């Protein structure tokens with residue numbers, strides 16, 4: 025009788041143990057599912073946020089472009105009267121100051137970047153400085169005029185003109201103002 029009772033107790037204990045282990049497994053599975061769900065929700069949220077930011081930055085770019093277009097006529101009048109600093113006005117780089125045409129054609133994308141107005145045939149060059157990388161050049165700007173020796177616009181920041189070298193300065197592609205400063 026004692027034996028039978030012990031056997032029974034052992035059986036009960038075994039069943040309880042098995043049930044406890046099953047609960048642990050079930051809880052683990054449920055927990056894993058919750059973790060996966062949370063990760064998925066975070067991923068979706070991150071993607072939505074990224075799309076929102078992308079949309080916002082596209083809107084800002086469009087607004088800036090629209091603002092520039094709105095301001096353009098006034099800027100054309102202003103810089104036609106005095107082109108000093110026109111090299112710094114991005115929205116006028118590809119606009120003819122003489123007649124206001126916005127259908128300007130680029131004759132060559134290699135430096136110096138040559139532009140021509142199809143309406144009045146005015147030609148100019150506008151680009152970033154090859155030497156110092158911060159200077160902007162525009163042959164219409166009296167602060168970056170064409171060098172009388174080589175014909176390239178002279179940078180107001182570093183003084184470079186022709187990348188092949190020019191008798192008016194020591195800068196060429198192998199010896200830039202930037203290299204000199206860093207040396």
Ligand SMILES: [Zn+2]
Pocket residue numbers: 120121122123124125141142143144145146
């Ligand atoms: Zn023109």
Ligand SMILES: [Zn+2]
Pocket residue numbers: 153154155156157158159179180181182183184
């Ligand atoms: Zn420069």
Ligand SMILES: [Zn+2]
Pocket residue numbers: 171172173174175176185186190191192
């Ligand atoms: Zn020169």
